[in-house]
Amino acid sequence: MFWKIVGGLxxxxxxxxxxxxxxxxxxxxxxxxxxxxxxxxxGTAAYGAISGKKNTKQVGR
Known part of the structure; x- marks a missing residue:
């Protein structure tokens, strides 16, 4: 019985x-x-921020 317990452990x-x-x-x-x-x-966010569009058109009303 002792060896069964030890084996199970x-x-x-x-x-x-x-x-x-x-x-x-x-x-x-x-x-x-x-x-x-x-x-x-x-890296992708930094690349997008650096090489973003320089053409910033404002939306007319």
Whole structure:
């Protein structure tokens, strides 16, 4: 009976280790994707602001 409990604890520990590794990898991947997307967004916004239209027509009434 003692060895069944120890075996169950070891199996649970290994399962949590694998689950933690997978969740950690996914979190890091999503974090890097968000960082890259933010940099691309800021670059695009800066490019649009710098090379925007110089022709600023006002709408007549």
């Amino acid at each position: 070891i199996v649970a520990w290994v399962a949590f280790m694998v689950l933690g590794a997978v969740i950690g990898f996914l979190f890091k991947a999503v974090l890097w994707i968000a960082i890259i997307a933010g940099a691309v967004f800021l």
